[in-house]
Amino acid sequence: MRVLSHPILGDSYQSDKVKITVDGVEIEALQGEPIAAALLAAGICICRLTHKHKQPRGLFCGIGLCTDCMMTVNGKPNVRTCIEPVDNNMRIETQVGLGVIKRSE
Amino acid sequence: MMIKHEADVVVIGGGAIGAAVTFFLAREGKKVTLIECNELASGASGANAAFAWTTTRKPGNPMEMALDSIEFYNNAFNELPIDIEYKRCGGLMLISTEEQIELLKPWVETRQKAGLTELRIIDHSELCQIEPFVAEQCIAATYNPLDGRINPMFLVLAFADAAKKYGAIIHEHTRVEKIIVKKNEIRGIITDKGEISAPYVVNAAGAYASEVGEMVNLQVPIIPNRMQLIVTEPLAPFIDRVMMGAEYVTAEDTKVEKIERGISDKEDAALIYSQTEKGNLILGSTTEFVGFNKCTTYNSIHSISNEIIKFMPSLYDTNIIRTFANFFPFTTDDDPILGNVEGLKGFIMAAGHNGHGIVHAASTGKIIMELIVYGETSLNFDINELNLSRFDKVVNT
Numbered sequence: 001m002r003v004l005s006h007p008i009l010g011d012s013y014q015s016d017k018v019k020i021t022v023d024g025v026e027i028e029a030l031q032g033e034p035i036a037a038a039l040l041a042a043g044i045c046i047c048r049l050t051h052k053h054k055q056p057r058g059l060f061c062g063i064g065l066c067t068d069c070m071m072t073v074n075g076k077p078n079v080r081t082c083i084e085p086v087d088n089n090m091r092i093e094t095q096v097g098l099g100v101i102k103r104s105e
Numbered sequence: 106m107m108i109k110h111e112a113d114v115v116v117i118g119g120g121a122i123g124a125a126v127t128f129f130l131a132r133e134g135k136k137v138t139l140i141e142c143n144e145l146a147s148g149a150s151g152a153n154a155a156f157a158w159t160t161t162r163k164p165g166n167p168m169e170m171a172l173d174s175i176e177f178y179n180n181a182f183n184e185l186p187i188d189i190e191y192k193r194c195g196g197l198m199l200i201s202t203e204e205q206i207e208l209l210k211p212w213v214e215t216r217q218k219a220g221l222t223e224l225r226i227i228d229h230s231e232l233c234q235i236e237p238f239v240a241e242q243c244i245a246a247t248y249n250p251l252d253g254r255i256n257p258m259f260l261v262l263a264f265a266d267a268a269k270k271y272g273a274i275i276h277e278h279t280r281v282e283k284i285i286v287k288k289n290e291i292r293g294i295i296t297d298k299g300e301i302s303a304p305y306v307v308n309a310a311g312a313y314a315s316e317v318g319e320m321v322n323l324q325v326p327i328i329p330n331r332m333q334l335i336v337t338e339p340l341a342p343f344i345d346r347v348m349m350g351a352e353y354v355t356a357e358d359t360k361v362e363k364i365e366r367g368i369s370d371k372e373d374a375a376l377i378y379s380q381t382e383k384g385n386l387i388l389g390s391t392t393e394f395v396g397f398n399k400c401t402t403y404n405s406i407h408s409i410s411n412e413i414i415k416f417m418p419s420l421y422d423t424n425i426i427r428t429f430a431n432f433f434p435f436t437t438d439d440d441p442i443l444g445n446v447e448g449l450k451g452f453i454m455a456a457g458h459n460g461h462g463i464v465h466a467a468s469t470g471k472i473i474m475e476l477i478v479y480g481e482t483s484l485n486f487d488i489n490e491l492n493l494s495r496f497d498k499v500v501n502t
Contacts, residue, residue, distance in 0.1 A: 051339070051384075067338070076422055078338055098341040098384050101419050103238060 002033070002041050018088040035081035035092060036062070036069050047071045047081055048095040071095050075102055108276060108299030112138040114477060115294050116307045117281055117317055119143075120150035121257060121462050122455050123309035124264035125470025131271035133478050138301055139265070139273060140294070142280040146261035148311050149462060152431035154334060154377045154387045156347050157255040157464050158196055160247060161354060164219030166486040167440055167461070170468035172220055177467035178255060185263035186270070189255055190382045196252025197236065197348045199376060199416060200226075200245040205351045212354060213247055224249040238344055240416050247351075254347050254379050257463050264470070284320045284452075291451030305477055307453045312397075312432035314442075314456035321449060325442065326496045327457045329432035331393040333405045334377070335413075336427040337420075339384030350376035350412070374409040376416055386423070388413050394435075401428040433459045441465060443491040444476060453477065454493050 005011045015030040022044055029038035036059045039047070046056040047069040060068040064083035073079040074091050077099025081092070114130055116123045119141025127139045141147070157175055162168040177184075178191040200206055209226065216224055227248045232239060235248075265275055276298065283295040284306055293302035308325070310317045318325035352375035377389035391405045406428050414421055434457045436442060442457040455473050458465050475482045482488045 077340075078424060098339050100341040101238075101343050101423070103419050 002030070002037055018086060020086060020088075020090040020092060022092045023094055029086045029090075031088065032085045035071070035073065035079075035084050035086055035090070038086050039081065039092075046094060049097065051097040054096070070099070072099070077101065108279070108296060108301060110138070110274075110301060112136045112274070112301055112303040114138075114305040114307060115140060115301055115303045116309055117294075118148075118309035118311055118313075118456070119145040119261070119265070119275070119277065120148050120309065120311050121146070121261050121264070121466035122150075122311065122458065122469050123307070124150075124261045124268065125466040126307050126309055126455055126473045127273050127275070127470075128264040128268040128271075129470040129474035130477065131268040131273035133474055134271075135474075135478065137268065137273040138303070139268070139275045140279050140281055140296060140301075141275070141277045144277050145265050145275070146258045148313075149431040149433050150261050150311075151258050152334070152429050153257055153332075153433075153460070153463065154347075154389055155254045155257055155379050155381060155463075156196075156349075156377075156460075157191060157193075157253045158347065158349075158461075159221060159251050159464060160196055160198060160216070160224060160249045161349075162461065162464070163440065164215055166484065166488070166490055167465070168216070168219050168221070169484060169486060170472070171461070171464045172251075173471070174464055174467040175251065175253070177471075178260075181263070184267060186266050187259050187263035189260045189263050191253060191255045193251065193253040195248065195250045195346045197232070197239075197346050198247040198351050198354070199239065199243045199348055200247070200351045201242050203244070205355050206245055208355050209247060209351060221249060221251065223251060236344055236346065238417055238419055239348075240418055242415055252347055254381075255463060256382065260463065260466065264466070281317065281320070284317075286321055286449070289448055289450060291449070305451045305453060307455050307473060309455045311456055311458075311462065312434040314434060314454070321452060323446060323449070323452075323493070325454070325456070325493065327434045327436055327442065328394065329397055330435035330459065331395055331398065331430050331432060332390045332460070333393070333401045333409065333428060333430045334387055334389040335406060335409055335425050336429070337386040337388065338424045338426050340380070340386065340423065341384065343380055343386065343420075344378065344417070345380065348376060348378040348416075350416075352376075374405065374412040376412050378413070378417075385426075386420075397432065399430050399432070401430050434462070435459050438495075440491055441469065442493050443469065443472065444488050444493075446493050 027042040057068040072093040113135040116139045159171040162171040285292040312329040315325040436457040442454045
């Protein structure tokens with residue numbers, strides 16, 4: 001599900017195709033599109049599991065407010081995938097529970 | 106609904122102190138009424154770093170009270186109906202300069218002698234061992250296993266609920282308009298919702314205690330000390346211990362200077378860190394004297410963030426979800442004002458705890474109860490040391 005034709009932004013959205021991995025599985029994405037858009041296009045709906053009951057959450061508000069679509073991106077937890085642009089070779093992981101901070105050197 | 110009843114004691118202020126005083130008096134069989142103009146824990150008791158911190162308490166009265174309180178919190182499940190989330194996780198005071206170490210050595214020694222037997226200075230390598238997330242800038246720290254954290258809102262609500270079970274009456278959204286005094290004796294109060302007659306009034310109004318004092322022509326030297334704090338998104342357990350910067354001790358003297366200069370929201374921040382049970386980090390903080398202005402400011406939040414990153418660079422990408430400020434009731438000697446007031450029978454002070462209201466709440470409640478019920482306290486120290494009369498500015502007409 002990608003918006004390729006838009007009444008204001010114009011028709012065909014032109015962007016380079018890149019590769020990203022989601023929980024180790026490689027998928028195709030467009031450079032600069034929101035991560036969540038690439039996930040939906042690949043049929044992936046679950047972004048994270050809740051802390052207490054481990055229930056699935058996915059794209060909800062789509063504008064960076066609700067934090068339901070948070071995932072771990074390149075090791076960094078709590079990234080709102082609906083507003084984070086895709087980059088080549090991004091490593092995206094389903095976030096289980098609360099974000100774990102890794103030590104920065 | 107108009108209020109009209111009689112009580113043994115009226116407590117003004119529904120924060121940790123007021124709720125604790127109400128609880129201990131009600132448990133002792135007294136008829137207590139608590140008056141709060143907003144909601145319970147709507148002041149500094151509901152807006153702080155959730156510390157139950159003993160290290161910085163002064164040897165003597167304040168330290169004995171702090172130790173007494175944390176003992177109560179440790180066994181609170183016997184007495185209080187709500188889990189107050191008290192955890193004795195240990196507390197670190199982070200030291201970043203050699204100068205601070207030298208200043209803190211004698212400071213730590215006096216506290217070791219005064220009862221904090223396990224307080225000690227640990228060096229950089231030991232610190233890295235127990236808290237690997239703390240940065241290289243930190244050359245040493247003081248460590249006190251007695252320090253901990255607590256949910257201050259739950260503490261207030263727990264005291265209030267328990268007090269109600271013992272028959273206490275709590276009126277929220279009720280404002281005290283007048284305190285009735287006849288022949289230098291307290292007779293009761295008049296609120297916007299009615300009248301309560303009582304021979305005792307306890308002033309537990311925190312930063313607003315001077316307003317209550319004015320009602321009986323008392324000058325109470327308590328001023329609002331604004332502290333700004335940051336709340337982050339919830340994280341998996343990060344650093345369990347509570348932490349503060351050594352600046353809170355080594356730069357203590359500058360506070361009075363700041364008041365005289367009339368400052369300001371451009372002050373440097375010093376580190377405050379705790380992680381709540383839910384995982385959010387509470388980070389601070391600044392010390393500002395700007396009157397009753399509860400805004401948070403960009404400058405302060407910015408310098409707090411920088412201070413946090415200096416010690417914990419791993420938090421660089423962590424999102425801030427809220428900021429808030431509070432008014433700690435500040436006294437110039439950093440001690441609370443407790444006990445009877447000369448020349449005004451029945452008026453009891455229980456305010457001015459500055460940042461230590463939570464760790465002093467239980468013992469303050471107990472002491473005020475003992476003063477009212479037995480006329481003396483079980484402290485090993487003289488409670489009169491903490492009387493209002495230690496400030497010579499007091500005018501009583």
